[in-house]
Amino acid sequence: MRYHVVDRDLRGLPPREQWCPICKLQHGLAIFSGCNLSHCRHIQEKLNGISLKSVREFLTREEDSIVFSLIERAKYPYNAPVYDPSYLGFTFHNHSLIELFVRETEALQAKAGRYQNPEEVPFFPEDLILPLVPPYKYPQELHPVAASVNVSTTIWHMYFDRVLPQFTSKGNDGKYAQTAEADLICLQALSRRIHYGRFVAEVKFRAAPKDYITAIKAKDSDGLMRLLTSASQEEIVKRRVEEKAKVFGQDVTLDTKGETTSNHSKYKVDPMVVYSLYSDWVIPLTKLVEVEYLLHRLD
Numbered sequence: 206m207r208y209h210v211v212d213r214d215l216r217g218l219p220p221r222e223q224w225c226p227i228c229k230l231q232h233g234l235a236i237f238s239g240c241n242l243s244h245c246r247h248i249q250e251k252l253n254g255i256s257l258k259s260v261r262e263f264l265t266r267e268e269d270s271i272v273f274s275l276i277e278r279a280k281y282p283y284n285a286p287v288y289d290p291s292y293l294g295f296t297f298h299n300h301s302l303i304e305l306f307v308r309e310t311e312a313l314q315a316k317a318g319r320y321q322n323p324e325e326v327p328f329f330p331e332d333l334i335l336p337l338v339p340p341y342k343y344p345q346e347l348h349p350v351a352a353s354v355n356v357s358t359t360i361w362h363m364y365f366d367r368v369l370p371q372f373t374s375k376g377n378d379g380k381y382a383q384t385a386e387a388d389l390i391c392l393q394a395l396s397r398r399i400h401y402g403r404f405v406a407e408v409k410f411r412a413a414p415k416d417y418i419t420a421i422k423a424k425d426s427d428g429l430m431r432l433l434t435s436a437s438q439e440e441i442v443k444r445r446v447e448e449k450a451k452v453f454g455q456d457v458t459l460d461t462k463g464e465t466t467s468n469h470s471k472y473k474v475d476p477m478v479v480y481s482l483y484s485d486w487v488i489p490l491t492k493l494v495e496v497e498y499l500l501h502r503l504d
């Protein structure tokens with residue numbers, strides 16, 4: 206019985222020599238041959254770790270955070286002074302209010318341990334202070350060298366230059382701190398989703414190491430991109446986020462009889478903007494992270 210469970214769990218693993226340099230045994234047999242599980246990294250990872258199903262569930266849940274964060278930001282007009290360095294009189298190293306806000310908040314959150322979590326990537330790593338909290342033992346799923354892939358600067362420009370003007374109304378209501386806070390929540394949700402491409406890539410690598418190793422050794426970015434792409438999955442994701450923008454973004458009211466009425470013609474954030482955000486930015490950047498991660502997977 207034990208054999209079947211273990212054997213099924215380990216199906217599709219890479220050749221033994223890539224994964225267990227100590228026991229050098231075939232993993233399905235290793236358990237019977239006295240391989241000590243604690244030194245067999247691959248078995249450990251397989252038992253504890255991530256799968257394509259679990260990483261896709263994570264991405265799906267992040268969609269909720271992203272759509273909600275956009276809806277929250279859309280409560281305020283564009284509020285241009287938040288992004289204009291002259292608004293603070295060129296003090297604070299010529300930073301705009303948003304940059305100051307993000308830098309200071311990240312520094313505080315670093316103290317509270319946010320960036321100990323490998324899922325979280327800061328926008329301004331150079332400012333970060335060591336955590337004041339004791340370390341938490343997060344599962345270490347990522348290959349350490351490849352884990353440092355970072356597209357934060359691209360996310361920053363994408364969000365402020367391309368996305369934000371599309372879903373906020375023109376105008377200025379003076380609520381700059383609230384606006385900056387809402388922007389930060391959007392940025393963090395987008396960054397977490399996009400950088401989660403590292404975990405997706407790791408899962409894909411573990412499932413078909415031979416295919417990936419050939420492309421990685423040849424530094425074949427296009428080949429890696431082809432290997433990791435699932436057009437049907439991308440279509441599902443885009444349609445789903447559009448639907449979420451409709452469901453989460455409609456006004457729900459009760460009529461005099463207590464019946465629910467929803468306004469389907471007006472949404473707080475245009476569902477097409479969310480569809481395009483995913484189609485033009487979120488998915489392509491996630492794939493870029495996946496490719497960059499894989500290129501360093503053997504370093």
Ligand SMILES: O=C(O)C(=O)C[C@]1(C(=O)O)C=C[C@@H](O)C=C1
Pocket residue numbers: 261264405433434435436438439442487488489491492
């Ligand atoms: O779900 C996957 O397989 C992913 O790699 C994630 C993702 C995405 O960003 O949603 C990216 C690439 C694939 O083509 C499909 C979807």
